[in-house]
Amino acid sequence: MRNNKRVVLMVEDDKKLREVLTKFLSRNDYEVLAAENGKVGLELFYENSKNLDIVLLDGMLPDIDGVDVLKEIREHSQVSVIMLTARESEEDQLNGLNNGADHYITKPFLMKVLLVHMDKLIHRNNNEDTDVITKGALKLEKKFRKAYINGEFVDTTPKEFDLLVYMCENEKVVLKRENILDAVWGFDYDGDMRTVDTLVKQLRKKMTDKYPYITSVYGVGYRFEVK
Known part of the structure; x- marks a missing residue:
């Protein structure tokens, strides 16, 4: 049975950032499913897709490009996706957004600001559920x-x-x-x-x-x- 925590899938290859974000989000009522690369991220997605509230997706992964992971997620789900990446160009940002990302945040970022974006996306989706x-x-x-x-x-x-x-x-x-x-x-x-x-x-x-x-x-x- 699912608890009342919101569930986030985080696909991030930077070990330090992954650990820091996991601790921060856990303290803010999130259950974190963490993956170090695209392959593991997609495996966790398929195993937990019905329970996910949001996905944090690194745009630069060691095995699969983040946008390709995003495309595969979008073939099966409309879960909210925030891309976290060091790619700052307009072309990269548009590529992510045009392929289904709900938001695009460049690194480095403030974790409290990220949390606000996450909460707002989930709140918006919950309000849309009836329609x-x-x-x-x-x-x-x-x-x-x-x-x-x-x-x-x-x-x-x-x-x-x-x-x-x-x-x-x-x-x-x-x-x-x-x-x-x-x-x-x-x-x-x-x-x-x-x-x-x-x-x-x-x-x-x-x-x-x-x-x-x-x-x-x-x-x-x-x-x-x-x-």
Whole structure:
């Protein structure tokens, strides 16, 4: 069972900075998962992705470039990411931000300032939870009725969006076609069950084979699951 501490994944190859930050964040109600390189960082990410509140990512790692680690994280999660790096050029900062970083802080930095940025990002995300659904690389903004895959806008029809919301809110549940019809089209809809199949086919095409979150359950219906 998860405690009430916020969980941060820190990927930082500087041993001294890693140790100092771990102690500082631990004193400020964070549970720290620390990795010394990109490989270990990604392993910890996959093991703990559902519990992470935020990621601190060094842009210059010994084995994998920090931006490449960021790209892989973004393929599976919309968790907040702050890049910590000695790279100060505008090009490097834009590269990090354009590939999904929420914030970019150059070294050296003040730990208390970093803490404020972390707390604000987590607070912002918590406030958005009721209007935003995030499942793996999929993000749904219910208020604006917009869908994103890995940060890229997906142009959905109203019914496609409603179906995505319904499936996400019932993740891992096998949904019968008739239940999908009732939830998305309404109880008084007299359409054919094949309407559901057509809509699912359209969604799968838009989400591409890279994100096979919607699977068929033979003879029953469909299931949405991020694996």
